[in-house]
Amino acid sequence: MIDREILLEKMKTSPYKPMRAKILQIDPLTDKEKFFRIELEDKINLGHEPGQFVMVSLFGYGEAPISICSSPTDKGFFDLTVRNVGTLTNAMHKLNKGDIVGIRGPFGKGFPVDNMFGYDLVIVGGGLGIVPLRSLIRYVMQNRNDFGNVQILLGCRTPKEVLFKEEAKEWMKRAEIKLNCTVDKADAEWQGNVGLITTLIPGVDINPARTYAIVVGPPIMYKFVIAKLLEKNIPDHQIVVSLERRMKCGLGKCGHCQIEGKYVCQLGPVFTYADLKDFKGECHESRTF
Ligand SMILES: Cc1cc2nc3c(=O)[nH]c(=O)nc-3n(C[C@H](O)[C@H](O)[C@H](O)COP(=O)(O)OP(=O)(O)OC[C@H]3O[C@@H](n4cnc5c(N)ncnc54)[C@H](O)[C@@H]3O)c2cc1C
Numbered sequence: 001m002i003d004r005e006i007l008l009e010k011m012k013t014s015p016y017k018p019m020r021a022k023i024l025q026i027d028p029l030t031d032k033e034k035f036f037r038i039e040l041e042d043k044i045n046l047g048h049e050p051g052q053f054v055m056v057s058l059f060g061y062g063e064a065p066i067s068i069c070s071s072p073t074d075k076g077f078f079d080l081t082v083r084n085v086g087t088l089t090n091a092m093h094k095l096n097k098g099d100i101v102g103i104r105g106p107f108g109k110g111f112p113v114d115n116m117f118g119y120d121l122v123i124v125g126g127g128l129g130i131v132p133l134r135s136l137i138r139y140v141m142q143n144r145n146d147f148g149n150v151q152i153l154l155g156c157r158t159p160k161e162v163l164f165k166e167e168a169k170e171w172m173k174r175a176e177i178k179l180n181c182t183v184d185k186a187d188a189e190w191q192g193n194v195g196l197i198t199t200l201i202p203g204v205d206i207n208p209a210r211t212y213a214i215v216v217g218p219p220i221m222y223k224f225v226i227a228k229l230l231e232k233n234i235p236d237h238q239i240v241v242s243l244e245r246r247m248k249c250g251l252g253k254c255g256h257c258q259i260e261g262k263y264v265c266q267l268g269p270v271f272t273y274a275d276l277k278d279f280k281g282e283c284h285e286s287r288t289f
C-alpha cells in the first residue's frame with residue numbers, strides 16, 4: 001500500500017486517535033514563532049495538499065489545528081510553524097528534538113493546485129499567513145514548469161516578525177520567483193517597503209484572466225487585499241483565501257468551526273472568493289492568524 005492508503009486506513013480505524021510523531025528539528029524563527037520538522041513514527045508520509053492542516057496534541061495540554069508548511073513533495077517529514085499564543089502552543093515551544101507529539105489529519109481542503117496549473121500566481125501573505133503559503137511555494141518551486149510567473153507579496157508589522165527570510169532568498173534565486181515584502185513599521189536596517197500590504201498590489205503586473213491570487217492573513221488584511229485584487233479584474237473564482245476558525249474535531253462533527261451551517265474544517269479552510277461571498281460577512285469577523 002502507498003503511504004496515503006496506509007494513513008487513510010489508520011484514520012478510518014479511529015480518526016480521533018492521534019498518531020505518534022517524533023520531532024526531528026526545532027528552529028526558533030522569531031520571538032514568538034518556532035519551526036518544527038516532524039516525522040510520523042512509522043515513517044509514512046502525510047500525503048497532504050498544500051493548504052491543509054493537522055491537529056497537533058500533547059498530553060495534558062490539548063490539541064490545536066496547525067497548517068502544514070512543507071510541500072507534499074518533501075518526503076519523510078513534514079514541517080509546522082507554531083506561534084506561542086496559549087496552552088498547547090506554549091507547551092510546544094518547550095519541547096526538544098526527539099520528543100513525541102500527537103498528529104491527526106491531514107484535514108480540510110487545500111489550495112486548488114490542479115486548477116492553477118499554467119496560471120500566473122500572485123501569493124499574498126500577511127503575518128503568520130506565510131505559513132500555509134510556504135507549503136504552496138515549496139510545491140511550486142519543485143514543479144516550477146507547471147506554473148507561469150510567480151509573485152509573492154508579504155506584509156508584517158515589523159522586520160523582526162518576517163518569517164523564512166533566508167529561505168525566501170532561495171525562492172527568488174532558484175525558482176525565478178519575484179518577492180516583495182513590506183512592514184508597517186521599519187527599523188534602522190530595513191531596506192524594503194514600508195506601508196500596508198495593499199500598497200504593493202497596484203504595482204504588480206497582472207494579466208487577470210490567467211492569474212490565480214492566493215491570500216492568507218488576518219480578516220482585516222484579506223478584506224482589503226481582495227478589494228484591490230478585484231480592482232485588477234481577477235475573476236472571483238481565481239481569488240483563493242484560507243480562513244481560520246476555532247476548531248475541535250477537524251472532522252465535521254463538533255460544529256465549532258461552522259459559518260452559517262458550513263463546516264470550515266471540511267469545506268475549507270481554503271475557499272474561493274466566489275464561495276466566500278455567500279457567507280454574508282461573518283467570516284470577516286473570524287479569529288485568524
Ligand atoms: C486551519 C487552521 C490552521 C492554523 N495554523 C496555524 C499555524 O500554522 N501556526 C499557528 O501558530 N497557529 C495556527 N492556527 C491557530 C491555532 O490553532 C490557535 O492559535 C490555537 O488556539 C492555539 O492553541 P493553544 O492551545 O496554544 O491556544 P489557546 O489556549 O487556545 O489560546 C489561544 C488564544 O485564543 C484565546 N482563546 C482561547 N479560547 C478561546 C475561545 N473559546 N474563544 C475565543 N478566544 C479564545 C486565548 O485567550 C489565546 O489568546 C491555525 C488555526 C486553524 C483553524
Ligand code: FES
Pocket residue numbers: 246247248249250251252253254255256257258263264265266
Ligand atoms: S472543527 Fe469540528 S466540525 Fe469543524
